[in-house]
Amino acid sequence: MNLGFSPLTAGLEYPAAFDLAAELGLFLEVAYDQHEMDPRLPSAQELREMGRAAGVGFTVHLPFVDWNLASLVPEVQQLSLERTQRAIAFGAALGAHCGVLHTGLVPLRLPIALEQGRKRLHQGLARLELGLPVALENLGLSPADLLETPQELAEVLAAHPNYGFCLDVGHALVQRGTGGMEEYYQQLGPRMIHLHLHDNDGSYDAHAVCGEGRVNWRWVREVLRGFEGTAALEVTGGAAGVRRSVELLRG
Incomplete structure (x- = not known):
């Protein structure tokens, strides 16, 4: 298992x-939105050199802030x-193992709006040029x-x-209950190349430290055993939260 964490979520x-990683x-999962928000942050090339010096690799979370690939507004x-597309190029320059992509929003829950939103999502996915593996997130x-x-x-x-x-x-726990992870895995396991790991009590997306909620970590550890892709912790709690989560997963 190739395990990493999100510096943005960890704060x-x-x-x-880099020191903790x-x-x-x-590895580090870089949030492209953060680099859009703060141009003072290192460039992809600078991050790649920092990673090479530290022996640390990367994945990249593609944009999701004020972003909607399924938007009904052209x-x-x-x-x-x-x-x-800029974020994919950023991830490729970073040498990222993969990028993670959301699937869009349609706030107007009318049949014609949902139909058009699905059409826009398909069109958008078809138009993107993938310079690295990209995983769609539930x-x-x-x-x-x-x-x-x-x-x-x-x-x-x-x-x-x-x-x-x-x-x-x-996300699977909040959306589908305690069996949500297994449900997604049964349907999409052969397509899985990446995971996001964090915990919650099932009521909202708390991004809690692993082991502090209702996620079935015994099942997650079984899935990760022999998994050849990547898995990124998206936990709050700073370095201590990352450490406790790593201990649970490797324990």
Whole structure:
């Protein structure tokens, strides 16, 4: 298992994040949105050199802030496509193992709006040029999320065989209950190339330290055994939260 963590979620700046990753043998999942928000952060090339010096690799979370690949407004979808394409190029320059992509929102829950949103999502996925492996992440956290079930995500992935699947165990718990992870895995396990690991009590997406909620970590450890892809911790709690989560997963 190739394990990493998100510095953004953990609340760590890059120097501390690299030190922790090097100490624990982890990679870093870089949030592209953070680099859009703060141009003072290192470039992809600079991060890659920092990673090479520290012996630390990367994955990249593609844009999701003020972003909607399924937008019914053509200008919004076009901007989302452009930002995603720039983020993919950023991840490729970083040497990232993979990128993680959300699937969009349709707040207007009318049949014609949902139909058009699905069409826009398919068009957007087809237009993106993938310079690295990209995994579509399960969401279902908001009434506005376009895709609400494992079957819907499976249908999208079936239409786009060049994309993989990112199983977010915390999202699955909130969306589908305690059996949600298994449900997604049964449908999409062969397409899984990445996981997001964090915990919650099932009521909201808390991004708690692993072991502090209702996620079945025994099942997760079994899935990770022999898994050849990547798995990123998206936990709060700073370095201590990352350490406790790593101990649980490696214990």
